[in-house]
Amino acid sequence: MKDTVMQRSSQHSSQQSDTQRLLIVDDDELVGRTLELIAKREGYEARVTCDPDRFLDLVGEWQPDIVAIDLVMPGMDGVQVLAELAKREFRQCVIITSGVGHRVLDAAGRSAREHGLHIAGILPKPFTRDDVRALLNRCGVDDKTETVAEPVGASAEPAIDIEMLRDALANRQFFLEYQPKVHCADGSLAGLEALVRWRHPERGVIYPGSFIEVLEDTELMGELTSQVMDMALAWFSGLNISRDSERPVMLSLNISARCLEDEVLVERIARRCRRHKVDPGQVIFELTETSAMRHPVRSLELLTRLRVMGFQLSIDDFGTGFSSMLQLVRLPFSEIKVDKSFVMSGEQSEESRKVVRSIVELGKSLGLRTTAEGIESQWALDFLRPLGCDFCQGYFISRPVDGDTIRERWNI
Template identity: 50%
Template sequence: MKTDSAGKEKPPRLLILDDEVMTGETIARVADFDGFDARHITSPAIFFEQVTTWQPDILAIDLIMPEMDGVEVMAELARRGCQPRLIITSGVGSRVLDAAARSAREHGLDIVGVIAKPFSASSLRELLHKAMERGEVTAEDSPGERYLPQEASVEDLKQALTLDQIHLAYQPKVRCRTGTLVGFEALARWQHPQLGFIPPDVFIPLAETHGLIDRLTLQVIEKALDWLAEISSEATVRRVGQHVLQDILLSLNISARSLGNVALFDAILQRCRERDIAPQRIVLELTETGAMQDATTSLATLTRLRLQGFQLSIDDFGTGYSSMVQLVRLPFTEIKIDKRFVMTANDSEESRAVIRSVVELGRSLGLNTTAEGVEDGETLNYLNDLQCDLAQGYLIARPLPPDEVPDWFIIRESQREERRLVALSGLGLLDTPAEARFDRLTRLARRLFGVSTVLISLMDRDRQWFKSRQGLDITETSRDIAFCHKTLEGDQLMVVSDTHAHPLFHDYPGVTGTPFIRFYAGRPLYLRSGEKVGTLCLVDPAPRAFGEEDAKLLDDLASMVENELALSSSDGYDLHTGLLTQTSFREQAEAVCQVCRRLGLPMALVSARLEELPVINKRFGRDSGDRQLWDLAHLMTEVAEA
């Protein structure tokens, strides 16, 4: 909040432009009641004068006005370099409102949101407070900030490259479902000694126009690879306490102007080899427009890069005009949804429709989908509901200087661990007796895989506790020597075919001593809220291979365990009989059918019904009927467990 000359806080200022006096005054009264200093103006000329002299924090603009419509007003605000945040109001349809908001953003204005007339006081208050919560942002950080043209010349850029003035920041990418860190995108930053911050959308085109883009790209990539080698080193792993950083991906932006330069990509591959970085950990990002400019050149270059192991991402997807045929032809591994759609998802049905379409397209083509510009939990939840794979944006972290990444990671993982432990405790399963519903699944897994030991482990703060165990006498181990502890650092199945040959596990106590583990396969167990609480794991004293079909089968069985975990904290069981409710039974039966189909196993369904139950309830009372149901349930349970 701003302060006056005496240091006293001043209320935020709202300036309203609306030719409808009643509407404008209503907005002003709602804002006044919520602590804003609001003024209503009906004339555009007076409005512009007030913008200059009164310096409001927020502007509320109606689109349809007789003297000068809202689109013209916003264009003039952009021409003047207007800094206040904008709220757009109108009685026109949502598509027109969305188009007006997009036009304003493309002019560099800071649009908080749109609100259709008639609107409620609560929805207006929500937008006003959202505008103030966004707070002050710097030119370097804000994706929606309007940059005034900088007087940077090509000579300035040449000198910056010579003097090593281009620095990097790293923005994290995480899984939407779990929040697990997947990688970082390297972003170039130029802080000129005299001109100040020069944004990428100024110096990148300058480099492309004057033939400096390959030199800039190689300089950026060399710095980024040096950083990746350091952040993946054993020293960093010991500092942060996790090995997940050894497998993180690094995304690097490539200009379309560079696609024809074979020598550049050969140099990138050589730099990876020199630093012992697998190309599979590098994601090369190209904009949709750039990738489609010369589809023939793009196809040849991108195919070669994929053959070398690099991953490929099509950036800013949804902003270009590529044909579906061209997209399918090019060997991308990832689609990135443009942040302009993601940042407006809460307010725009059109943006949500685009996001849905891109996620479905990515899934149908077997590509990862990444959403850029995720700034709030509501948007992240929406993306998770759509099963979008990855997210990056201010909600996760702003672009970080290289030396701040380890501390950011340590703090964030500590917070995630506390949330995970709360979710685990909420299950109410720790230190509880064995249960047939879990033991049935571990027995099945042991029989299907032919291993000596199968466990359902729950990872507590300092220990690994076994809710179900087949082939092992102990009930818990220390967490720091648990294979499953390492499994939970990532989101994928972890397979160790031979522990004696594994650099991390070869000297574990369970490998060098009882139970002499040589093979391990563990799949994380997820709650529906995304937290990982434990694993379903296979253990054997002999090394063994573990193929794709094995992985699918273990995944199916782990899903069945997750269904049981969900029932632990819900009303999935009938109170009288202890059997599954109809909905829960359907979920469990579908999972069992999936396993049987995968293995080609026969399956039978036995149905029992008490035909005279209503008569028993009526003649002898409901207690008698409940006893009949309980006896039947008990009999069926005994038969199933026999």
């Protein structure tokens, strides 16, 4: 079996002492030695090299917990080094440092994240000891590197096909978890998003990213949507929540492009709400702009009918598509969900913060509620509250959990 950096790092993590290792590559020896000295004073083992090739060798030999990479170097630049780390499946913390402008630093960080690297932060030059200490502390407490690696051999699983999904639907193997959405201002419960999972008898739990695209272009998508709605509405109707509150708890359901081709979609949804005694005003349907673009005329008709009946509509992943603004004006949305990529990169990226701020202001000007996804730190909450963002959702608040856990945690 190929011995990847990821596998060796996993072995190293189980054997290492409490002292973490920092490996630095910077063509400016003085800067590199300064970083090394600061790290050692903070209790880290540290090594520095000016040679990118030697750095890559040391990644395999020394197995650092953190690497700091300068962008501007002769020969192989820092962006190329980051790409090479991604090829080697490096799963530890990465710090990017350089004296180039912040837009270039931010772009390098985004590129590295999209390659699957865990970027702990950006260190612009010149930096202070406090800047370095803050980044190293973030690496020391951050456990995300333990969650991104896929199990060895996962890629060897047979591809999911339509017949497997047909059997799963027939045998009711799909189930739901719910992720809370809270009021940014006070943290009180505002809503619950239903998220489908597949409990495969041999593979265990399979997440939607592995099967939704397979279903999307088949008639089975409608069957899955029906099962999800029935499960979610039945569960939601049994919650001990006020139905007359000025701030009612909402149920969010995702709706696919395939469903928007169904001429009787609205009637089916209305019947299910009546059957489960759920007020349409407490149900939000979330869809991406690409879903609405697939059949624009039909989508406009069906979504308008849903709004007439009292259902709420949310445009999901706002800001990531080519026509978000057009769809926002064209379709009767009541909520904008700020894409998590902007929120999660906001602590390091001034541009991302500006985008989030602009989307929240846009929502206010159009009379729409705003929800920020991807809340993974106290920083994100502290940033969003003064902006007037209505709702927040993310792992810092709660991961998706089963219905019983929701009842217990929120006393509903």
